[in-house]
Amino acid sequence: MIVIFANTMQTNRLSIAGWLGKRATHFIYGTFLVFMGLVSHESSALGAEPSVALKLHASGFTSPVAFAPLNDGKGTMVLADQVGNLSLVNSAGIVRGQPFLSLSDRITKLNTGFDERGILGFAAHPKFAQNGKIYVYYSAPLRISADKEWDHTSRLSEFTTLEGDSEVIDRASEKVILEFDQPYFNHNAGALAFGPSDGFLYIATGDGGNANGQGIGHSSIGNSQDLGNLLGKILRIDIDKGNPYAIPEDNPFQGRGERGELYAIGLRNPWRFSFDRAGNHALYVADIGQNLFEEVNVVVKGGNYGWNIREGSHCFDPESPRKAPESCPQTDSRGKPLIDPIIEYKNLNAFRGESDAYGISVTGGYVYRGSRLEGLRGQYVFADWSQNWAVPSGVLLVGSQADDGSWRVSKLAHQGESLNGYIVAFGEDEKGELYVLTNASNQLINRNGKIYKLTPGS
Numbered sequence: 432m433i434v435i436f437a438n439t440m441q442t443n444r445l446s447i448a449g450w451l452g453k454r455a456t457h458f459i460y461g462t463f464l465v466f467m468g469l470v471s472h473e474s475s476a477l478g479a480e481p482s483v484a485l486k487l488h489a490s491g492f493t494s495p496v497a498f499a500p501l502n503d504g505k506g507t508m509v510l511a512d513q514v515g516n517l518s519l520v521n522s523a524g525i526v527r528g529q530p531f532l533s534l535s536d537r538i539t540k541l542n543t544g545f546d547e548r549g550i551l552g553f554a555a556h557p558k559f560a561q562n563g564k565i566y567v568y569y570s571a572p573l574r575i576s577a578d579k580e581w582d583h584t585s586r587l588s589e590f591t592t593l594e595g596d597s598e599v600i601d602r603a604s605e606k607v608i609l610e611f612d613q614p615y616f617n618h619n620a621g622a623l624a625f626g627p628s629d630g631f632l633y634i635a636t637g638d639g640g641n642a643n644g645q646g647i648g649h650s651s652i653g654n655s656q657d658l659g660n661l662l663g664k665i666l667r668i669d670i671d672k673g674n675p676y677a678i679p680e681d682n683p684f685q686g687r688g689e690r691g692e693l694y695a696i697g698l699r700n701p702w703r704f705s706f707d708r709a710g711n712h713a714l715y716v717a718d719i720g721q722n723l724f725e726e727v728n729v730v731v732k733g734g735n736y737g738w739n740i741r742e743g744s745h746c747f748d749p750e751s752p753r754k755a756p757e758s759c760p761q762t763d764s765r766g767k768p769l770i771d772p773i774i775e776y777k778n779l780n781a782f783r784g785e786s787d788a789y790g791i792s793v794t795g796g797y798v799y800r801g802s803r804l805e806g807l808r809g810q811y812v813f814a815d816w817s818q819n820w821a822v823p824s825g826v827l828l829v830g831s832q833a834d835d836g837s838w839r840v841s842k843l844a845h846q847g848e849s850l851n852g853y854i855v856a857f858g859e860d861e862k863g864e865l866y867v868l869t870n871a872s873n874q875l876i877n878r879n880g881k882i883y884k885l886t887p888g889s
């Protein structure tokens with residue numbers, strides 16, 4: 432196992448100066464676990480868990496970050512690969528040979544090792560069958576107007592299919608919807624989804640990167656708490672009005688000096704979100720923690736999810752990120768409460784051996800609403816990226832809500848294929864069935880990325 436970058440997708444907790452030291456720590460720790468035989472690749476079987484199996488659905492990707500319906504009326508899915516391609520996958524798992532869209536020449540130059548840039552989000556317009564429009568969030572080269580010291584520019588673009596061919600995107604159709612600059616290469620979030628109730632486009636953004644919500648390009652109160660920029664937030668825009676978009680009338684931050692696109696604030700690196708396709712269509716947002724706690728939030732309009740005043744339900748001090756302070760503000764600068772996550776678990780690197788330390792970086796999933804996995808219905812299926820930086824050991828998790836409203840988390844035992852990968856993301860098809868997206872490596876190399884379907888076990 433070659434460890435090139437130890438700064439995980441999740442953590443990015445390192446100041447540049449401290450990078451080398453942390454890298455070495457990760458390497459030694461990973462080696463230690465392998466040597467001691469302590470790394471578990473499989474979740475442990477739990478008696479009352481639903482019987483679930485992993486079935487290989489499609490392969491040949493590098494780092495699959497999104498798998499979502501094209502809304503073409505034929506059940507076609509779109510796979511977004513971080514390295515720069517969108518591919519069409521039919522319901523049988525057959526990948527169309529011709530790329531749906533290649534953006535490898537429009538994304539910023541990627542590391543061959545670990546990287547958090549590239550194509551990071553995809554959503555087809557709900558009326559794709561009529562208008563042929565799709566949306567892609569990707570890391571573009573730093574734009575001319577940006578500070579020269581910064582790293583790259585996040586770009587949300589609309590593309591349209593070629594006239595008369597719904598299976599190929601016209602590369603010349605790119606219409607830039609929104610751009611914002613990124614001081615560091617990490618914490619770029621990027622998930623996209625249309626709200627099932629309102630039809631607006633939701634966009635997840637990271638806090639600007641580096642670590643602790645500090646560094647160049649970070650606001651003195653933390654970007655995630657700063658209502659004047661788009662970083663560390665959930666954004667919401669109306670793509671069907673205005674040019675290139677309109678701010679929905681009831682967006683919650685429209686005062687002087689506030690960005691009207693903001694829907695919710697106080698997030699660090701919200702790595703994958705989803706709407707519950709049933710019930711009240713709650714918005715589930717996983718947020719990758721700094722050093723100690725990983726979390727999942729149910730995000731509501733105008734909510735403040737705490738970063739970098741809090742990490743999970745604990746106080747956070749950027750000057751002392753490995754020790755949660757005893758006290759901290761309960762409210763933000765507007766007097767609004769900092770909202771605790773619904774689910775929190777410990778980071779294995781900080782809480783080695785503890786039963787509720789599931790991994791080192793949360794990956795957001797979906798509430799299962801399909802028909803095939805009876806026992807999972809209504810539960811939130813998600814994951815930790817890996818139990819170990821150096822060893823591909825993603826772990827499937829499931830969150831379920833008790834009658835009193837509290838949430839319980841457990842590992843989701845599964846039969847069938849072994850994951851042996853880093854769990855990068857999840858996908859959901861039009862029937863509500865779920866897919867697990869993995870990369871065999873923590874780097875952007877090779878084509879060992881896979882899509883597994885969650886199917887009934889025996």
Ligand SMILES: [Ca+2]
Pocket residue numbers: 697698718726736737738741742743772
């Ligand atoms: Ca939080």
